[in-house]
Amino acid sequence: MSILGRLFYKSRKFYDDDFDWSSYTADSYHRRLKGDVESNFRTVSGEGDLSLEVETGKVNVRGDALHPNVQLILEVIGQLQPTSVHEVGCGGGDHVAHASVLFPDIQVTGGDRGATQLDLAIARHPQLLGKIGIQDITMPFSDQWPRADLVYSQAVIMHIHTAVSHFVALSNMVRQANKYVLLVENVQCHNFVQDLIALEEGGHLAWGKAHLYQVEGSTGARGILVSREPLDLPELVSDAQMRAGEAPSVRRLRRSDEDSGRALTGFVREWRK
Numbered sequence: 001m002s003i004l005g006r007l008f009y010k011s012r013k014f015y016d017d018d019f020d021w022s023s024y025t026a027d028s029y030h031r032r033l034k035g036d037v038e039s040n041f042r043t044v045s046g047e048g049d050l051s052l053e054v055e056t057g058k059v060n061v062r063g064d065a066l067h068p069n070v071q072l073i074l075e076v077i078g079q080l081q082p083t084s085v086h087e088v089g090c091g092g093g094d095h096v097a098h099a100s101v102l103f104p105d106i107q108v109t110g111g112d113r114g115a116t117q118l119d120l121a122i123a124r125h126p127q128l129l130g131k132i133g134i135q136d137i138t139m140p141f142s143d144q145w146p147r148a149d150l151v152y153s154q155a156v157i158m159h160i161h162t163a164v165s166h167f168v169a170l171s172n173m174v175r176q177a178n179k180y181v182l183l184v185e186n187v188q189c190h191n192f193v194q195d196l197i198a199l200e201e202g203g204h205l206a207w208g209k210a211h212l213y214q215v216e217g218s219t220g221a222r223g224i225l226v227s228r229e230p231l232d233l234p235e236l237v238s239d240a241q242m243r244a245g246e247a248p249s250v251r252r253l254r255r256s257d258e259d260s261g262r263a264l265t266g267f268v269r270e271w272r273k
């Protein structure tokens with residue numbers, strides 16, 4: 001390689017997450033929360049604002065609607081009835097706070113790599129103090145992370161693109177969960193189904209086998225449910241199923257393929273065929 005080529009090779013940004021997480025609250029999140037989310041949806045719930053219709057699994061909301069993704073998360077919790085839930089990348093804490101209002105008997109925790117995100121969460125929901133903490137889901141697994149029956153994320157793993165970090169995150173979420181992982185993510189940003197299957201086949205999932213399902217909330221949001229045991233739900237075998245009906249983003253899908261292409265899974269003895 002030429003000297004110029006070598007210099008360029010060393011200084012280039014190879015791949016990166018979508019945001020600089022150290023300044024993310026001020027750069028983007030706080031403004032988005034105030035401007036786009038709070039003006040359209042209920043972000044804080046008090047006692048009696050949310051209720052679960054046990055027969056249908058639907059969450060009823062008094063007053064302003066929940067964002068469809070949040071509606072889905074709460075409905076999945078209501079239908080699966082875990083004893084504990086943990087949110088990875090809980091940000092401003094709204095979803096964990098809704099969950100603890102609606103399901104006071106379920107133990108709720110949240111983790112985020114951003115200290116300023118957690119500061120914001122406590123400012124918005126002081127009752128979360130002691131329930132949330134710093135967690136980088138792309139680090140090697142930590143026994144200090146709270147275990148939970150259900151571990152979920154919303155709009156977190158979709159933004160992780162550094163090296164093979166999103167594979168690490170998915171594998172860690174499965175290990176942190178006793179029974180279920182719920183991904184409420186933009187399904188064009190990663191080949192979530194393909195990547196989970198590759199992790200399973202390569203022996204990277206603590207459960208050994210994982211069952212993949214598509215779940216849908218009563219207001220239209222869709223998510224990927226990973227379950228340790230088989231469930232009576234529509235099975236997912238491809239990302240195309242999750243992407244059905246969405247206008248494809250060529251840029252995102254190309255990046256997803258590049259991300260998936262970085263994974264070397266398992267232990268391959270026959271590498272030359």
Ligand SMILES: C[S@@+](CC[C@H](N)C(=O)[O-])C[C@H]1O[C@@H](n2cnc3c(N)ncnc32)[C@H](O)[C@@H]1O
Nearest residue numbers: 089090091112113114117136137138154155156
């Ligand atoms: C788009 S925000 C979503 C926040 C929240 N889930 C919500 O729906 O409002 C992405 C969040 O993921 C967090 N995050 C990014 N990388 C992470 C990592 N490696 N481990 C844990 N959290 C992470 C960010 O700090 C940020 O709070």
